[in-house]
Amino acid sequence: MEINISLSQFISVSTSKTIDAKKSAMDRIKHSVYSPASDYWKPIRDELPKVLKGEHTFDAFNSIIDKTSEKNNKKNNFKLDVQNLKDFFSNHSYECLENHNTKASWRYDAGDLTVRVAPEFNIIIDGQKYLLRVEYRLKKANERSTYEPSILLLNEATKDKRDADTKVAILNLQDQKLMTLDDVKNKDLGILMSAASDFCKLYNQPTFLD
DSSP: OOEEEEHHHHHHHHTBOSHHHHHHHHHHHHHOOOOGGGOTTHHHHHHHHHHHTTSSOTTHHHHHHHHSOOGGGHHHHHHHHHHHHHHHHHTSOEEEEOOOSOOEEEEEGGGTEEEEEOOSEEEEETTEEEEEEEEOOOOOTTBOOOOHHHHHHHHHHHTTTSOTTEEEEEEETTTTEEEEGGGOSOOOTHHHHHHHHHHHHHHTSOOTTO
8 A cells, every 4th residue: 555644644653652653644634625714733834934035024923823723732832932933043154045856755665655855944054064854743742752764754855855064954953952873873775674664563563533
């Protein structure tokens, strides 16, 4: 069976600590239909490019937060991530470049798995060029804050889409850490292959909602 997923979906399973957490994440992947209304972080994601390009200031997020529901702590979550974004970029020099075509994908043939990758920003931070993805995910007790397989995947998928001096990076808003391939202790692609294999095995098993 052909499996076609986004990097966000891959991350949601690969960072889960327990098998039950992985199965819950897989249920959402297999049975949820995307709609803008259910995209939790969409208002912030849509505004951030305008802010980083200098079209708006960080104050533009205030109106988004004001319109956000208090339900399930969403307003506070937005406040926290906006503050983390502001703190990170206030402490670094940056220049947002044109994105050109950074959409790419990575293929794991053994499991008929394709992972879609679309770094959000082509950006210079402190003099270094990056293809950057911002990770808005909330910290959960059953989740690891490790993105090593995802960094490896992002690096492999975009290697023909970037200059030799451009690094891939994930900005983890949980700790305001910019993670690159330099932060991956074991760069053996076997880590990525193992994560992809585990994903495919779980995908092809019945889950709670099957």
